[in-house]
Amino acid sequence: MSISYSSVYEPLTEQGAISLTVRLGLFREGAPLVCREIGDGNLNLVFRIVDKEAKKGIIVKQALPYAKVVGESWPLTLKRAVIESNALRTFAGYVPQYVPKVYYSDESLAITVMEDLSHLQIARKGLIEGKTYPLLSQHIGEFIAKTLFYTSDFGMNQQEKKQLAQSFVNPELCKITEDLVFTDPFFNHETNNFEEELRDDVEALWNDDKLHLEVAKLKRKFLTEGDALIHGDLHTGSIFASDEETKIIDPEFAFYGPFGFDIGQFFANLLLNALSRPEPQQEPLFAHIDSTWKVFTTIFSELWHTNNVEPYAKTKGLLEEVLHHTFVDAIGFAGCEVIRRTIGLAHVADLDGIENKEERLQAKRHALRLGRSLILQRQNLASTEEIRSLFTESVSL
Ligand code: SR1
Ligand code: MG
Structure with missing residues (x-):
C-alpha cells in the first residue's frame, strides 16, 4: 500500500x-x-x-x-x-x-x-550483551554488495541513475555527517563531548596536521563521490538481528555517496564493540569484519561479471581498482567514525556503558589511537586481517 x-x-x-x-x-x-x-x-x-x-x-x-x-x-x-x-x-x-x-x-x-521487527533485537544491544549473530556479516555483506552494485553506474541505466540520485539529494542529513563525523571531532568544537581526563589525547588530534590532511581527503570523497545509493548511517543501531535474520532500518541519511562509506561505518561499529570486550571475546567481531568484506567482494564481483551495463566493465583491472579504492576508503571512513563515536556528538553505548571509569577511559584512548591509525594507515592495509593487527597495536600501547 x-x-x-x-x-x-x-x-x-x-x-x-x-x-x-x-x-x-x-x-x-x-x-x-x-x-x-x-x-x-x-x-x-x-x-x-x-x-x-x-x-x-x-x-x-x-x-x-x-x-x-x-x-x-x-x-x-x-x-x-x-x-x-x-x-x-x-x-x-x-x-x-x-x-x-x-x-x-x-x-x-x-x-x-x-x-514490526520486535521479534529481533537491535544489533548494538545484542553485541553489548555478548551475542555474536553468526549470520550478521553474511547478510550485511550481501545487502551492501547488491544495493551498491544495482544503484551504481555499473548496475543500472546510467541516465536513470542520475535521476535516482537527484531524488536522493539529502543536504541537511549529509551536513550532519560532514560536521559530526568528518569535522567537529578534529577541532575544538562545541558539539564535542568527552571526559576531561581525555583532553590531552583529544587535543593531540586537534593539533595533528598529518591527520587533518587525511581526514580532509576522506571528507572530500564523502562530499563529492556519488557512486551509489548508500544507507548513510549503517551503524549497529541501524540493524535488527537474531541468529537467523537481519534487517536494516533507518536509511534517513541515504544519498548517492562513496562505495566505501557503509562498509566503513559497519566496520567501525564492530570495532567499537570489540574495544568494549575482553580479548577472548573479540574474535567474532574480527570474523564479521573479514566475512563482510569477503561476501561483499564475492557478490559485487559476480554481479560485475554478469550484470554490468558499463562498456569498460571487461577492461582488465577496472574491477580490482574499484574494489581497492572501496577498501581503502572504507578503512578511512571507519577511522573517522570510531573517533567521532568516542569524543564527538552521538556516542555509542558500547564504550559509554563500560561502568568502571578507568576501563572506560582506557577503551576510549584505545579507540582514538585505533581511529587515527585506520585513517593514516589505510593505504598500507592489504586485507581485513590487517585491521586486527592495527587493533592489537592500538590496545597494547
Ligand atoms: C544529530 S544526529 C546524530 C547522529 O544520529 C544518527 O544516527 C547519525 O549517526 C547522526 O550522526
Ligand atoms: Mg538512525
Missing part, C-alpha cells in the same frame, strides 16, 4: 498513531490495540501498536522537525522521512529480505508505517 494525503504536520500522540493504523485498515475491526512510543534513537518518534489478541504489531515512525538528541534548538528537515521510505522501497527492490516492509508513507506528516 502506498497512498499519500496532504495534511498539516503535527507530532503524533500514541492515540493518534492508533487512529492512523485503524484508518489505514492495518488492523481488524474492533481489535484491542495498545500503543507505546519506543523511539530510543537520536532523531525520531517511533510508535509500536499491537493487537493484543492477534499478537500482531505495526510500527509508525515519525520524523520530528528537530534533532531529538539535541532538542528544538537544532531544526531538521522533515524531508528525511520521504528519503527513508523511498530508500527502504528502493533497497527492497534488490534485497527485500533485509529491510522492513513499508505499508504506507505520508510526506506531510513525515510518517512511515512499516513492519
